[in-house]
Amino acid sequence: SPEIVTGLASLLFFVQTGKMLGIKNILGIFTIVVTQVVFSASLVALIVRARLASMDDSLDEASADLGATPWTTFWQVTIPLLMPAIIAGGLLAFTFAFDDFVITQFVSGPSSSTLPIRIWGMVRFGVSPIVNPVATVILAFTLTSVFLAQYILTASNASVRPLILWVLFIVGVVL
Numbered sequence: 001s002p003e004i005v006t007g008l009a010s011l012l013f014f015v016q017t018g019k020m021l022g023i024k025n026i027l028g029i030f031t032i033v034v035t036q037v038v039f040s041a042s043l044v045a046l047i048v049r050a051r052l053a054s055m056d057d058s059l060d061e062a063s064a065d066l067g068a069t070p071w072t073t074f075w076q077v078t079i080p081l082l083m084p085a086i087i088a089g090g091l092l093a094f095t096f097a098f099d100d101f102v103i104t105q106f107v108s109g110p111s112s113s114t115l116p117i118r119i120w121g122m123v124r125f126g127v128s129p130i131v132n133p134v135a136t137v138i139l140a141f142t143l144t145s146v147f148l149a150q151y152i153l154t155a156s157n158a159s160v161r162p163l164i165l166w167v168l169f170i171v172g173v174v175l
Contacts, residue, residue, distance in 0.1 A: 003039075003100070003102040003103050004102055004106075006035070006039055006103055007035070007102050007103040007104075007105065007106030007107065008106060010031070010034075010035040010038070010103065010106060010107050011027075011106040011107055014026050014027060014031045014107060015027075025109060025110075026109075027107060027108060027109030027110075027112070028108070028109040028111060028112045029112045031107040031108070031109070032104055032107055032108055032112060032114065035103055035104075035107045036093075036096075036097040036100065036103070036104075039096070039097070039100070039103060040092075040093035040096055040097055041093075043089065043092055043093055043096065044086075044089035044090065044092070044093050045089075046089075047085050047088055047089040047092065048082060048085045048086060048089055050085070051081075051082055051084070051085035052082060052085075055078075055081055055082075059077050059081070060073055060077060060078070063076070063077050091145070098115070098116075099116065100116065101116040101117065101120060104116065104117060105117060115134070115138075119131060119134065140169075141169075144169055
């Protein structure tokens with residue numbers, strides 16, 4: 001469904017839930033996170049399900065023949081084979097949630113704000129000079145994340161060094 005329908009339905013749900021529970025101002029960061037999780041869960045499920053459908057069932061049977069329990073088979077065979085799809089779905093969900101404006105506009109309360117809402121507030125009355133460095137940092141973060149994910153997913157002997165550099169980069173951006 002379009003984002004405006006999802007945002008409006010989420011707003012109505014949270015307002016009615018707040019009335020039933022006696023919470024006066026229920027809208028905030030919690031409602032933003034819950035709505036984004038619900039919105040993105042279908043995308044992640046679609047990607048993981050496609051990967052699961054393409055997996056060979058004989059791997060599970062071979063694991064059982066070697067004496068593994070279903071739980072061990074799940075953790076030692078299925079999850080490692082699904083990991084690229086889980087990571088791809090997580091990155092896609094993060095990208096959609098990070099960039100989403102419409103749904104967040106509906107379910108954010110007066111005391112909560114996300115980056116897209118804040119940028120929209122800045123450019124509403126003219127482009128502020130603050131928007132340019134923020135866009136540069138977001139672009140650098142995105143490119144670094146994409147290159148790191150590509151390295152981890154494709155390199156057979158990926159080291160921890162790029163992950164440490166990425167964490168240092170994120171700490172530097174936050175500071």
